[in-house]
Amino acid sequence: MLYQVYETQRSLMEPFVDFAQAAAKLYNNPLSPFSQNPLAQRAAAGYSLIYRLGKDYEKPAFGINRVDVNGTNIAIHERVELDKPFCELRRFKRFTDDPATLTQLKGEPAVLIVAPLSGHYATLLRETVRSMLKDHKVYITDWKNARTVPLSEGAFHLDDYVNYVQEFIRHLQATYGNCHVISVCQPTVPVLAAVSLMASRGELTPLSMTMMGGPIDARKSPTAVNNLAMNKSFEWFENNVIYRVPSNFPGAGRRVYPGFLQHTGFVAMNPDRHASSHYDYFKDLLKGDDASTEAHVKFYDEYNAVLDMDADYYLDTIKTVFQEFKLVNGTWDVRSVDGKLERVRPQDIKTTAHFTVEGELDDISGSGQTEAAHALCYNVPKARQKHLEVKGAGHYGIFSGRRWREVVYPQVKAFIAAHHPASLQAAVAASDTPLAPKKKAARRK
Secondary structure, three states: OHHHHHHHHHHHHHHHHHHHHHHHHHHHOOOOHHHHOOOHHHHHHHHHHHHHHHOOOOOOOOOOOEEEEOOEEEEEEEEEEEEOOOEEEEEEEEEEOOHHHHHHHHOOOEEEEEOOOOOEOHHHHHHHHHHHOOOOEEEEEEEOOHHHOOHHHOOOOHHHHHHHHHHHHHHHHHHHOOOEEEEEOOOHHHHHHHHHHHHHOOOOOOOEEEEEOOOOOOOOOOOHHHHHHHHOOHHHHHHHOOEEOOOOOOOOOOEEEOHHHHHHHHHHHOHHHHHHHHHHHHHHHHHOOHHHHHHHHHHHHHHOOEOOEEHHHHHHHHHHHHHOOHHHHOOOEEEOOOOOEEEOOHHHOOOOEEEEEEEOOOOOOOOOOOOOHHHHOOOOOHHHEEEEEEOOOOOHHHOOHHHHHHHHHHHHHHHHHHOOOHHHHHHHHHHOOOOOOOOOOOEEO
């Protein structure tokens, strides 16, 4: 009933939130007589804060329309390459009129970025995508909000996540000969499982895997997030955080871990910091500091936009990753799309290079958790393995912000380039046909 109660409360609050938005504009508009009131600026700031605290946050857009490549302005067209019931494989297609830049783009590596399905949308990796687009053909997993997926589409388990990743890898391999994979946070585990299963079957595996800030072995340096998952029983999670989607959504009746509960948990980890941030936003509005208020709005538009996770997937993850540690214990069996159980054996990976990245101050995936992948993939030559600990970086700092741009991305780029065969680059460049030439028409990579 909690989900229904929450939705009822949100519906009741919606008129007041709309009023707060209108009042903020009324007191802030210089043409309004209300703006002449001596307390108008304070009233506008207060109503604006109420609106921001009460509004419903929808999924943000990636909003990447252009990137700069060596001084050339490259147009980006975002499109859905594959549409699955619980995920879209999204491509960021690059266009240019410059022949030299076009030749360069055509031969660059294809990269699949596997975004987390752990509360926030894939747009959380917007800066990761923007950086990668300068030197790579970029695809990303854009996971759907489970409350929008009808019950007729069936259940979604951790096994299905692994199977989705394999399907996406094969799609890029069919298009480009092979690809590279980057996983951020939660997907490091299912991505390693997906590649392991492909190796065990004798399939072509990706050229490289870059795993960033993920719980490969959550027993190492456990954080508050890990401790919650490890110290509560499986039944506790099933009885306390799983609810059915209300009737006003397409996924009505589906069992989910609701986004609003996840958001409450996010805020509860650092309540003082969030309270201070909102108070600073109020003061910045009073001062007319547009840059600071815009930064606040952009951050919380992303941070407050959360999605529901399918209950089966969430509970599978709790049991497999944080309670039974099946990956590191060698006891994880994944059910394939044809119903066959297959054991996950990372030691079967022999040719895929792997690069692990950790933040020194990561409070979500502790020190050593991601690096543990190297011990599991012991048949990969040491020369094809690399680990990086980013000094002074927290969890988000390893895939966004200054440390991502200046420390992490240059090394990720170099690692991918070092394990991208020149023969494959030449073959892809030769087979990648540009758009039919037209005067002043853009050509694709």
